[in-house]
Amino acid sequence: MVYTYYDPQYSNVNVSKYNNNGFATGSGGYMSQYVIPGAPLAPPPGEAPPSLITTYQPLVSTSKESPLNIAEVKNSLKARLDELKSVNRAHENEKTKHEQDSKDSQASISECEGKKYKLDEQYKFFQETRGYVRDLVDCMNEKVPSINALEVSILMLWKQRAENLVKRRQEDIKDQSQQFTAMKGAPKVILPEEAQRRVAEREARRARRRRARADFVNHYEGLSSDDEQSQSEDIKYKNELERIETEKNQLFEDVEEEFCKFKPIKAHFEKWKNEHGEPYREAYIGLCLPKLLTPLVKLEMITWNPLQTGCDMFEQLNWFKSLLLYGFTRGITPDPDDQDLKLIPSIVEKILIPKITAVTEGVWDPLSTSQTTALIGIIRKLSNDYPTININNKNTETLMHTIVARIKRTLDDDIFMPLYPKWVLENRGSGAYLFLQRQFWACIKLMGSILSWHGILSDKMIQELALDGVLNRYVLLGLQCTELSYELIEKCNTIMKIFPKQWFENLEDDTTIAPLQPFCRFLVMAATNMDKSSKDKNELERKEARDNVKQITKILVNMKAMDHAINVSNETSIQVR
Secondary structure, three states: OOOOEOOHHHOOOOOOOEOOOOOEOOOOOHHHHOOOOOOOEOOOOOOOOOHHHHHOOOOOOOOOOOOOOHHHHHHHHHHHHHHHHHHHHHHHHHHHHHHHHHHHHHHHHHHHHHHHHHHHHHHHHHHHHHHHHHHHHHHHHHHHHHHHHHHHHHHHHHHHHHHHHHHHHHHHHHHHHHHOOOOOOOOOOOOOHHHHHHHHHHHHHHHHHHHHOOOOOOOOOOOOOOOOOOHHHHHHHHHHHHHHHHHHHHOOOOOOHHHOOHHHHHHHHHHHHHHOHHHHHHOOHHHHHHHHHHHHHHHHOOOOOOOOOOOOOHHHOHHHHHHOOOOOOOOOOOOOOOHHHHHHHHHHHHHHHHHHHHHHHHOOOOOOHHHHHHHHHHHHHHHHHOOOOOOOOHHHHHHHHHHHHHHHHHHHHOOOOOOOOHHHHOOOOOHHHHHHHHHHHHHHHHHHHHHOOEOOEOHHHHHHHHHHHHHHHHHHHHHHOOOOOHHHHHHHHHHHHOOOHHHHOOOOOOOOOHHHHHHHHHHHHHHHHHHHHOOOOOHHHHHHHHHHHHHHHHHHHHOOOHHHHHHHHHHHOOOOO
């Protein structure tokens, strides 16, 4: 049995059979004209049409006037086939993509499962680190007020002791000035009982210093520092110092070592850096560590006094030794941009320099050679070894200003040059003469102390303080009161030797630096007077005078004051060599 193509919308189409040529016969309806071989056929009469045939659309002619031919049917089928192939390819691609995604997901699952243990360990580490750092910060915050209080206490103790010594020195100068006022016709000064007690104590201290330096040669009164305290004051000072030291040692007794010792703290952060470097850098630990360690560094350095003779250099302290190699791993070259390389320089800049500044302002005595030598030594070391210590650094600039201000205060308050008539000074054993000599050498001592800052302070500032402030203001007065003899030559030689040699290098013409001109003019005057005063002396005295003039000429030449040396040669007929 052969059926025609069936569709419900054309249910009235007559059923036709194929002829021998494969074409349907019969008539009726639109579909009676076309029968497609192989297409679903209509069921026999009385049978329900299959449901499958409802999914296809009828083939219709593209034109109502021309019948559907085989080519059009073929093209339609081909287009339909191409469309299905395109859809199939899309489905195949999508299938391939889903299969690849499935493989990637499976690999990701496997990778995550492999990382689970490591991530668990990292999470545990960071939780522990978070708790440790929080406890460490809380501990430091609790102890900081006590540390600051101890720091203030020790500074006030040193400051009070220094002020007492300076005050005693000023009172001694005032007492001696009144005592040796021996101008003609002046009544004898009677010192009050308190001043007499100070005189007795002062002479006793001088006697003890003379015995202590019995083996010293060419020592002049005024060059030694009078920093001896009375027994009661010394006991009180030591007791207070011991109290501060005890409180310092007991401050962290209630704290576990991992929160108050450098090595355990260092170990925690080094573990963080070595095992989790990226989070360590992202947390800016290199910038935070100096501030975090500040309380512990301050506590250890509370009794560290940069002015004290025999005091350990800060590089010998425990904090420096513990943190010196922080972050370094043997065999690995450190990154130049690693902030941990700046840990100790940062501590030096933010803790050490402010402490030195405070000690310089309140404790340092520029008239103390030992204190000045110790202070200059540590500042030179800091400026040479630590790149953060430079003139562009704010803390360093503050320190330099403090040094200059302290020297100026000493020039205004602690230097005094008495003036006496010539006849008063004729007696070399008189109190007035000894007082004048002591004050003169104290001025030389201060000038040498100021000149020792060469290379740290600017030449202009040093010349202003040492030459204008001491030499031309005080020392020349003392020289004018000195007899024209070898004693004067010896004093002038001492002065010349403490000048920095760099001042006289690369000078233009034959003229020395301007601040030394008054000193040079004094030397010319002294040489001329020596030569004139020797005219009526015996041969030995004339020879001695000429030797002294030659010495003055040599001093002028060493200071590159050739114009003044030639002037002396012209006045005295002594050849300049």
